Amino acid sequence: xxxxxxxxxxxxxxxxxxxxxxxxxxxxxxxxxxxxxxxxxxxxxxxxxxxxxxxxxxxxxxxxxxxxxxxxxxxxxxxxxxxxxxxxxxxxxxxxxxxxxxxxxxxxxxxxxxxxxxxxxxxxxxxxxxxxxxxxxxxxxxxxxxxxxxxxxxxxxxxxxxxxxx
Numbered sequence: 001x002x003x004x005x006x007x008x009x010x011x012x013x014x015x016x017x018x019x020x021x022x023x024x025x026x027x028x029x030x031x032x033x034x035x036x037x038x039x040x041x042x043x044x045x046x047x048x049x050x051x052x053x054x055x056x057x058x059x060x061x062x063x064x065x066x067x068x069x070x071x072x073x074x075x076x077x078x079x080x081x082x083x084x085x086x087x088x089x090x091x092x093x094x095x096x097x098x099x100x101x102x103x104x105x106x107x108x109x110x111x112x113x114x115x116x117x118x119x120x121x122x123x124x125x126x127x128x129x130x131x132x133x134x135x136x137x138x139x140x141x142x143x144x145x146x147x148x149x150x151x152x153x154x155x156x157x158x159x160x161x162x163x164x165x166x
Contacts, residue, residue: 014042015147022158026165028052031158035130035151036064043140043148045132047113051082052128058082065133067112079104085118086126091149092118095139114138117145119152127159 018038025031032050039048047065051058056077060070077083084102085092094100095115097108115134120126130152132140140148 011042011044011143011147014038015150018042018151019154022154025158025162027162028159031155031162032062034158035155036062039130039132039148039151040064042151043117043132043144046135047133049082049131049133050128051086051131053077053086053122053126058086058129066135069111069113069133070107075104075107080107081116081118082129082131085120085129086122089120089126091120091145092116093140093145094118096137115140117148119148121152121156122159123156128155130155 018034021034021038022031025034035050036048047069048063049060049069050062052061054074057074058077058080060073063069063071075083077087081092081094081102092102094103097103097114097116098105112135113133114136115138116131117140118129118131121128121130130148132148
């Protein structure tokens with residue numbers, strides 16, 4: 001049975017606060033820190049991961065989760081959902097991780113995560129991805145996915161701004 005996430009009026013306030021913090025960020029590390037401390041709350045997930053593109057690899061740079069996921073790990077772009085989202089420039093919503101060909105099963109077996117949404121960040125070519133994970137089989141509702149996409153869009157602007165500062 002798939003559950004759906006529910007919208008909470010506080011999510012809009014949290015999203016606005018996150019956008020304000022991202023607008024003030026001056027480095028990639030600051031952007032990642034803002035996403036880590038706000039994304040999970042904005043979408044009501046059990047975990048989030050911030051994934052940076054490094055050539056042909058995805059670097060799981062940071063996470064905020066109820067259990068360790070993949071912080072510090074690197075995976076080939078073609079072998080993980082974050083890479084799929086970046087290579088295709090599209091959001092991936094996966095309500096059942098065990099039944100989706102984009103999911104490397106071995107990476108998820110040791111976790112309690114069962115569902116996810118992964119959003120690419122960066123234009124025209126994504127440079128990062130923001131993932132939200134749930135321990136239950138959940139099909140995130142449209143407003144939850146939209147909040148994650150908005151947060152990723154604001155982070156994209158911040159990534160573009162800091163790349164010009166360097």
